[in-house]
Amino acid sequence: MEAPKTKATSKRRFKMPSAFTILFFIIVLVAILTWVIPAGQYATDKAGNIIAHTYKSVTANPQGIWDVMMAPVYGMVGNDATEGAISISLFILVIGGFLGVVNRTRALDDGIGAVVKRFKGKEKALIPVLMTLFALGGTTYGMAEETIAFYPLLIPVMIGVGFDSLVAVAIVLVGSQVGCLASTVNPFATGVASQTLNLSMGVGLFPRLILWVLTLAISIWYVYRYASKIEKDPSRSLVYSQRTEDLQRFSVPAGAADVKMTGRQKAVIWLFGLTFLMMIMGLVPWQSISSKWTFFESTTKWLTSIPVLGNLLGSDMVPMGDWYFGEITMLFLFMSIVIMFVYHMKENDYIDAFIKGMSEFMSVAIIVAVARGIQVIMNDGLITDTVLHWGEMGLKGLSESVFIVITYIFYIPMSFLIPSTSGLASATMGIIGPMGKFAGVDGSVVITAYQAASGWVNLITPTSGVVMGALAIAHVNISVWWKWIAKLMIYLFIVTAVFLGVLALF
Numbered sequence: 004m005e006a007p008k009t010k011a012t013s014k015r016r017f018k019m020p021s022a023f024t025i026l027f028f029i030i031v032l033v034a035i036l037t038w039v040i041p042a043g044q045y046a047t048d049k050a051g052n053i054i055a056h057t058y059k060s061v062t063a064n065p066q067g068i069w070d071v072m073m074a075p076v077y078g079m080v081g082n083d084a085t086e087g088a089i090s091i092s093l094f095i096l097v098i099g100g101f102l103g104v105v106n107r108t109r110a111l112d113d114g115i116g117a118v119v120k121r122f123k124g125k126e127k128a129l130i131p132v133l134m135t136l137f138a139l140g141g142t143t144y145g146m147a148e149e150t151i152a153f154y155p156l157l158i159p160v161m162i163g164v165g166f167d168s169l170v171a172v173a174i175v176l177v178g179s180q181v182g183c184l185a186s187t188v189n190p191f192a193t194g195v196a197s198q199t200l201n202l203s204m205g206v207g208l209f210p211r212l213i214l215w216v217l218t219l220a221i222s223i224w225y226v227y228r229y230a231s232k233i234e235k236d237p238s239r240s241l242v243y244s245q246r247t248e249d250l251q252r253f254s255v256p257a258g259a260a261d262v263k264m265t266g267r268q269k270a271v272i273w274l275f276g277l278t279f280l281m282m283i284m285g286l287v288p289w290q291s292i293s294s295k296w297t298f299f300e301s302t303t304k305w306l307t308s309i310p311v312l313g314n315l316l317g318s319d320m321v322p323m324g325d326w327y328f329g330e331i332t333m334l335f336l337f338m339s340i341v342i343m344f345v346y347h348m349k350e351n352d353y354i355d356a357f358i359k360g361m362s363e364f365m366s367v368a369i370i371v372a373v374a375r376g377i378q379v380i381m382n383d384g385l386i387t388d389t390v391l392h393w394g395e396m397g398l399k400g401l402s403e404s405v406f407i408v409i410t411y412i413f414y415i416p417m418s419f420l421i422p423s424t425s426g427l428a429s430a431t432m433g434i435i436g437p438m439g440k441f442a443g444v445d446g447s448v449v450i451t452a453y454q455a456a457s458g459w460v461n462l463i464t465p466t467s468g469v470v471m472g473a474l475a476i477a478h479v480n481i482s483v484w485w486k487w488i489a490k491l492m493i494y495l496f497i498v499t500a501v502f503l504g505v506l507a508l509f
Contacts, residue, residue, distance in 0.1 A: 023366075026373045026426055030074050033377055034066040037384030045388045058392040066384045074376030078429075084382035088375045088429060090328040091190070091198045092368040094335075095425070096361045098144065098190055101278070101335040103360015104353060108346050110264070110271035112153075117264050126164040127230055131223045133157075134178035138219045141182020142211075143279045145191040145424070147461070147469045150175045154476045159253040166230050167240040168249055168477040169487050173226045176473050177462065177491070181222045183424070184458025184495070185215035188283055192454040195371055196428040198328060199378075200436040200446040205286035205324075207447025210506050214451065217502065218495055225491045241487050242479060252478065267346045274345060278338040285326030285334070299323040367425055374429030387434065394438040404504035406442035407452050410435060411503055414456030419464060424457045444507050451506070455499045462488060462495075 020028075042064060046057035081087025105111060118136070122129045140146030153175050161171040186192045188204050193211075197204045233240040240246065264272075289296040303322035307313040321330050343353040381387040413435075417427060432453065439449040464470060465481055474481055 023370065023373060026370065026377065026430060027075075029430065030071055030373075030376050030380055033380045033386075034071045034074075034384070037063070037380065037386050038065040040384075040386040040389055042385035043389040043392060044385065045391065056395075058388060058395070061385055064383065064385050066380050070380060070383060074379045075373045076376075077379045078375030078377075079372035082379065082383070085375065085379045086201075088195075088198075088371045090332075091195050091425075092371050094190055094194065094328050094332045095364050095368045095371065097332045097335050099364030099367075100357035100361040101339040102144070103356045103358075103363070104339045104342055104348070105271060105275055106360070107348070107352065107356035108268055108271045108342070110268040110275065113264050113268055114272050126160060126166070127227070127234070129160075130170070130174060130227050130230060133174050134181075134223050134226065135219065137175055137178030138182035138215065138222075141179040141458075142185055142187045142189060142215050143182075145183055145186065145189040146179045147183070150179050150469065151472050151476070154473055158477055162249050162253050165234050165237065167233060167237075167242050167246070168253070168479055169240070169242060169484070170226065170230045170233075172473050172477050172479065172484070173229075173487075176470065177222050177226060177488070178219075180458050180461045180469075181218050181495070182215065182458075183461060184455050184499070185211055185218050186454045186458070187211045187215060188279070188286060189424075189454070191367060192424040192428065192457060193450060194328070195425040196432045196436075196450040196453055197447075199375075199429060199432040200450070202446055202450075203286055203327060205283075207445070207451060208283070208286070210448075211451055214455070214499065214502055217498055221494050221498060222491065225494070229487075241483055245478065249478070270345050271342055274338060274342050278335065281323075281334060281338075282326075282331050285323040285330060289324040296324075300325075367423070370423050370426040371429050374423075374426040377430045378433040381433075390434055391437050391441070394434075395441045401442055403443050403507040406439065407444050407448055407503045407507040408500050410439070410444075410449060411452040411456050411500055414453045415460055418457045418460035424454065427457060428453060448503065448507050452503050455503070459492070459495060459499070462492065 041060055042062060043058055043060050046054045048054060077085060077087065079087050079089055079092065081089070118129070118132060122132065137146060137150065140150075154171065157171040157174060158168050161174075162168060183189060183192065187208055188194070190204075193204050197206070233243075237243060237246065242249070284299075289299060299322040303320050306316055307318050307320055326334075339353075339357060342348070343350075348356075378387070381390070414427070414431075417431065418424075428450075432450070435453070436446045436449050439446060461470070463485060470484075471481070474484055
């Protein structure tokens with residue numbers, strides 16, 4: 004007979020609510036606050052920008068149950084007071100479809116396998132090479148869950164040449180998440196935050212690229228140094244006690260050494276890289292950098308003025324440098340079709356891969372809308388400007404550097420509370436961005452602080468399926484991971500805080 008359950012064993016362990024639940028609770032809380040916080044408004048200029056020191060009290064408009072339930076709807080489609088998230092949500096879905104088509108070709112998976120094979124016998128040299136590749140994935144499209152497939156490939160290789168499972172986990176996890184920390188054009192972090200502040204993703208691109216180089220260099224040094232240390236003395240490994248078990252449980256998969264990329268897969272890799280390069284080229288505001296950089300605009304005008312060809316291309320072509328979410332959504336849709344033809348993919352396989360890829364990003368697209376619902380409630384309840392006014396009063400005498408470092412620190416616990424980077428951006432950027440203007444800090448710098456904090460947290464948070472999944476595959480306890488990465492976290496925090504402090508001054 005089954006033993007009766009004790010009080011202790013019958014207790015359910017606490018489980019962190021999903022991002023949807025957390026965001027909806029915040030919507031309800033903010034709706035309650037509209038009954039408490041005084042309503043107010045700032046005057047705005049013709050462009051819609053808030054004019055400092057023009058705040059005045061207005062009649063309250065408290066939000067009720069109907070407003071709470073409509074908030075996610077207006078968060079997606081927009082209303083008179085708040086721009087909807089439909090453009091960024093559609094972009095997220097399309098880039099999901101694009102990645103689905105790329106993944107169907109296995110070009111990325113076999114590409115990493117081919118790199119591992121090429122460096123056989125020089126595995127330590129793989130550390131900077133692979134970490135750079137994963138960091139590129141993180142900074143361009145927020146590579147995270149896609150990395151899970153690489154752990155079973157790298158762990159046996161690293162253990163077999165005298166390293167340990169921590170080295171393998173670090174190559175993938177630290178590489179990709181440091182890339183997210185210094186996101187340059189990551190649509191789920193930089194994109195959502197930029198759209199919330201009505202900025203182009205190209206604004207602030209070069210400083211973020213510098214941060215990417217700095218943080219990646221530090222991370223590579225940290226991992227390489229640890230690998231060298233245990234290569235000389237395996238007993239210094241933090242998982243040395245389980246080395247015998249690791250040698251038994253991990254062995255190089257059969258056929259892993261025979262990975263060969265086909266010509267079509269190589270073409271897909273080139274097209275994959277070209278797509279992100281074109282996105283960057285399209286988003287960088289060339290003419291705002293220099294009035295002489297008019298190449299893309301003049302070329303577009305020339306092409307569209309050519310008889311027949313201009314009509315064939317489309318008279319409404321937007322020159323690179325003026326692209327926004329509509330244009331880059333089109334780019335990823337078009338390039339997915341190009342990959343279909345280059346790879347000789349059947350039409351039904353393409354549609355299946357594209358729809359499957361979109362479905363995997365559906366939750367992210369909806370989270371953006373739900374999170375935008377918070378801003379809807381605040382705007383309709385007329386408390387957004389009141390909160391900004393409090394911020395304006397509190398920021399008096401605060402230097403730009405102090406403000407941005409405080410913002411960076413603020414986003415660290417917020418990243419634990421709302422682990423979705425896109426949800427966090429939609430929920431908070433509408434308030435923190437304008438506060439930055441009061442402190443004299445550009446919106447692009449605020450975005451950099453937010454995504455740096457989010458990427459930093461994603462290296463260690465136990466609420467991340469990527470972190471916990473990687474450690475589960477490697478049979479590494481999270482406390483061991485925290486011990487291993489502690490010093491790197493400190494280094495990254497200090498470097499990022501100093502970088503932001505300096506950046507805010509320019």
